Amino acid sequence: MNKNKENYILPEMRREANRSRRNTAAECSRFVMSEEAENLGRGKKYYIRTYGCQANVRDGETMAGMLELMGFVMTESVEEADVLIFNTCAIRQAAEDRVFGEIGSLKSVKARHPGQIICLCGCMAQEEVVVEKILQSYPQVDLVFGTHNLWRLPQLLVKVMTEGERTIEVDSEDGDLIEEMPVRRSASCKGFVHIMYGCDKFCTYCIVPYTRGRERSRRPQDILDEVISLKQQGMKEAVLLGQNVNAYGKDLKIEDGFTKLLESCAETGIERIRFYTSHPRDYSVTTIDAMVRYPNIMKSLHLPVQSGSDEILKRMNRGYTADHFRQLYDEMRAKISDITFTTDLIVGFPSETDEQFEATLDLVDYCQFDMAYSFVYSPRSGTPAAKMADDIPLSVKKERLQILNDRLSAIASKRNEAYVGRTLKVLCEGPSKKNQNVYSGYSEENKLVNFTGPAGLKDRIVDVKIEASHSFSLDGSAL
Ligand code: SF4
Secondary structure, X not given: OOOOHHHOEOOOXXXXXXXXXXXXOOOEEEOOOOOOOOOOOOOOEEEEEEOOOHHHHHHHHHHHXXXXXXXXXXXXXXXXXXXXXXXXXXXXXXXXXXXXXXXXXXXXXXXXXXXXXXXXXXXXXXXXXHHHHHHHHOOOOOEEEOHHHHHHHHHXXXXXXXXXXXXXXXXXXXXXXXXXXXOOOOOOOXXXXXXXXXXXXXXXXXXXXXXXXXXXXXXXXXXHHHHHHHHHOOOOEEEEEOOOHHHOOOOOOOOOHHHHHHHHHHXXXXXXXXXXXXXXXXXXXHXXXXXXXXXXXXXXXXXXXXXOOHHHHHHOOOOOOHHHHHHHHHHHHHHOOOOEEEEEEEEOOOOOOHHHHHHHHHXXXXXXXXXXXXXXXXXXXXXXXXXXXOOOOHHHHHHHHHHHHHHHHXXXXXXXXXXOOOEEEEEXXXXXXXXXOOEEEEEOOOOXXXXXXXXXXXXXXXXXXXXXXXXXXXXXXXO
């Protein structure tokens, strides 16, 4: 393999930090498969390992679609794969360490399978430190490509497979939005739909604005076409995705763009619509009004708050106060009393005092979240918070996390108890991962339900009588 560093396109996170806000919408192009890439995968197998959020899952589906168009077939076996892709997440250091551990262990696999192509993509690929480490210590990695280069996968594989060239292509600037990309969906009952890419919020702890680029909205018609196509394929649920969906349409100069988009999607008649992730700063109450008006927009909202302390929220650059969040919560509950409300929380952010942590607990008590993703703060290199003194000892961070989780779990248990005896409509995703003898799926309220029932319920919306509750799931029987 050619190891000439000058042939590489390497990431530059600082360019992302200094980027100017977009005044105009991103241009759109249509995906075209080159002739030389077609059939390149005939007789060969691929394996994609995806980490992190649903946006990454959707990217993995696009890569699978491209690979299958090239003639590759999917395998579940790392050993068998001719092309092995690590579709990575950079949100936490632990996830990155795991990826390096797994790539390290592939040296011997590759020795038994000469010609195997190992690729790394996703958010980690956008970090200079990661690419530098790959260049120095992981010669088994043949191809690194960034989040903005994903659509180039077929062409990059042509380069690696036919020219035998080690390739690094990580653009730091986002380019056009590429439409009509092939896709191989991973679920048969619900489909993820990117409505926008990137994030302009620059929360001080978060690496996403550097790895995913500026906020760029897809054109409404392209999104609607994808939702309609899901419906035509018999899918029951469309999940609209963006780092900050409430900012949808700003770059297209559409006022209240997200709510308008949500309503148009609801009018396609698909049975269920959900969306992730909202941001309290851009959130509009019109979104809740749309939920009230359209029965197929599911009554659940994930609204990350991160902290209950105004001082910490300011240092996180979140752009709202705890009181503002409480007001949003009150408005939302007044309009939909039984809405399922979930959030994200970070403990141990730099300088967080006991009192500030208590403020988070107070907010948790106030909002009675159905569920929360809670994390110990860990610095991400290149972000503003990484320059703050990480002065909360790990033992204190862990203790706070335990206290928080106990509180969250008690609230979630209590909220779930109220469902016992009720009948919920559950979209059956198939056998539960933990027990093949029971089905698993999500109710309209976004509650995970494990239930028994006759054969043939997969991909159907089933009435389930709830018989028992746990902190984060319900048990029942199909009626
Ligand atoms: S809103 Fe903040 S936390 Fe969310 S992706 Fe953007 S920068 Fe990261």
